[in-house]
Amino acid sequence: MTQSVIESSLIKFISVENIVRTNTKEPLMIESESNLIFMYFVQGAARVHAGGEEFDVKKGQMLILNEDAKASLVVHRKTEWVQIVSSGIMIASANRAFDVHQFIVIEAKNHFIKHYIDSLILEQHHAMAGTAYIQKYLFMCILYHLFVEYELTYKAVTANSRQGQIETIIQYLKDNYAKNIQLDQLAETFDISKYYLIQQFRQLTGYTPIEYLIQIRIHEAQRLLVETDLPISDICVQVGFRTQSYFSKVFKRITDYKPLAYRKKFQ
Template sequence: MIDQASMIMTNGKCIAAERILGVNDNMIKSHYHDYFELYYLESGQRYHMVQDRSCCMNTGEFIIFPPYKMHHSYGDNDVAFKRLVVYFKTEAIMIHEITEKLKVSARVYRLADRSEIYSLLKEILKEQEKNDIYSDEAMQMLLNHLLIKIVRLEGAEVEVDKQNRITQIIHYLHKNYTENITLDMLASQFYLSTYYLCREFKHYTNSTIIQYINHIRISQAQLYLMETDKSITQISSEVGFSNVTHFDRVFKTITGISPSAMKKQIAGKRKRF
């Protein structure tokens, strides 16, 4: 499945929307963005893995993924679904308190009356399709109207909390990613054979354990680059790499650029704002 909205964001937009109808379109592995994602399920049923937790979503429910939170979605075989997503960067949010509230953790929203939320999402998509000289500003106004409504919701937020043996292991990895975690140690701690652990982890995440740990480390490193003035050497050590050379190599493999290049990009954005 081609993610057109992601391509729009890559081209420099602060907000992008997309509607897709699919069957058996499952993400191959967990990923993360440097922007928020609001995922509204228009029809069908989907499962979401968010960091170390999972949940089931039904028609009319939506979830907001904060930046740098690993996630992926999947569904049962031959079950059709339709979803509408809106991606938005932090700088598109006009109210600082809303940014702080939304970035803490992913949340599923289940509403008795979802008509206003759904209407605003569709309006954002319409403005993108209109694409005239007012569309960018109109999309930002609609987005902020939408976010104000969302943060005002009472009792609609549901924590992502479904647990099983593999999610327990994933939870452990997120808590201990800075440590030297070996396959044998992990299998022993959770009373599993290494074969079973590798097979089930791969089935659940479509990733090896080492790949998954590296993604956790690099997502945290990106947060440090965004939110602190720590040096690359210090960040490398704090996210669990034994040397900077290895950190540089893994960072570039996952993000496409070196940590020093990303640091320069972030510094340039700070000067503009």
């Protein structure tokens, strides 16, 4: 087992280990703590339990564990993997790029990935002046090619299911617009990264989830102003706004009318 440490403004800490296990009678526990862990399987396979799920990871695949994630591995034959641990600014960037919740498995059979990982390990065996900078560069190359693989495979495979999920969220907003819905709560309810939720939602609708929610509320307020004689204060609460002043401000911005003026013109 070999290990090295790199520190820079972009990657505060990175360790690289070449790990070989023949058989694990007890599950091997891995805790990412405040780090992001990349595990590239060189040979063999492992049964992994993470995020409440069990799955197999095999040769040529990269398992990425999010910060504060926990995983257990069971190995039944000789298995080798390269484990890279990163923290710092890279955490947020990688989380957004790979849409990592607790974990994600990426097909990493691109020969460039294997080449850069081999070079990363080789640099440790021939450590000299400048090794840390070379390893940092190699790690960035690995991330780049992983992202390419993710874009070409994972996103393509899940595009339809993601669209279906966004459509489900849209229906949820239509059914619950009067409730106090926050972006974090929405992302948690549907088990999706809020950054990815914003990106996919805007791509499908042209709005962020909260902007779309406000459009629903204003559309319903328009209907109530025209079809009922409810007081504006009641309509404000009924469509999900907390204060009448904010409701009037948003209504004017979207429709070019204040609520009372809209009622007088269209009722």
